[in-house]
Amino acid sequence: MSGAGQRTDLVLIKELELILDSCALELTPVDEVSPNLFLGNVAVAQNRRTLHKLGITHVLNAAHAKQGSVGDQSFYGNTCVYFGISADDSDHFDLSRYFRVAADFIHKALKSKGKVLVHCIMGVSRSATLVLGYLMLRQRLPLREALRLVVQKRAIYPNRNFLFLLLKLDEQLTLRRRLCPLL
Numbered sequence: 670m671s672g673a674g675q676r677t678d679l680v681l682i683k684e685l686e687l688i689l690d691s692c693a694l695e696l697t698p699v700d701e702v703s704p705n706l707f708l709g710n711v712a713v714a715q716n717r718r719t720l721h722k723l724g725i726t727h728v729l730n731a732a733h734a735k736q737g738s739v740g741d742q743s744f745y746g747n748t749c750v751y752f753g754i755s756a757d758d759s760d761h762f763d764l765s766r767y768f769r770v771a772a773d774f775i776h777k778a779l780k781s782k783g784k785v786l787v788h789c790i791m792g793v794s795r796s797a798t799l800v801l802g803y804l805m806l807r808q809r810l811p812l813r814e815a816l817r818l819v820v821q822k823r824a825i826y827p828n829r830n831f832l833f834l835l836l837k838l839d840e841q842l843t844l845r846r847r848l849c850p851l852l
Contacts, residue, residue: 709786714730727785730752735790805835
């Protein structure tokens with residue numbers, strides 16, 4: 670990538686970080702960020718009583734098999750449908766390869782009148798990125814609008830790599846919708 674392209678991306682990332690910084694909320698274990706869509710931490714995901722109280726029917730774990738993130742279908746039995754993504758919260762992990770499959774899982778669950786918990790360890794980077802991807806892909810929200818919606822409900826902070834991947838998705842979706850408005 671050219672130096673000018675990198676500078677442009679950095680400016681856009683800083684704009685997104687300003688939106689994230691505008692959040693005045695304290696970080697809590699779990700928050701409903703959209704109707705029946707919850708974003709939370711691993712402690713909530715491992716607390717069957719809390720999940721039952723919230724009415725959670727589906728769990729998407731963005732830190733599957735990571736240290737401190739126990740969870741699989743056998744843990745939830747028949748109370749929740751489980752989907753695990755083994756993602757690293759790092760500056761080199763390509764989380765974008767999971768955007769569509771995660772969005773499809775969330776969409777299918779919500780369409781069936783389910784309630785979805787998306788979590789990682791803290792519930793601020795990996796899981797937040799997947800929720801933003803869902804809002805962009807399935808709710809057709811531009812990235813900045815999706816960010817504003819979520820930070821009204823939960824303190825999130827996707828890492829810069831994930832913000833960059835979301836920017837690329839936003840550009841792809843914008844171009845595709847310009848070419849074919851029905852998408």
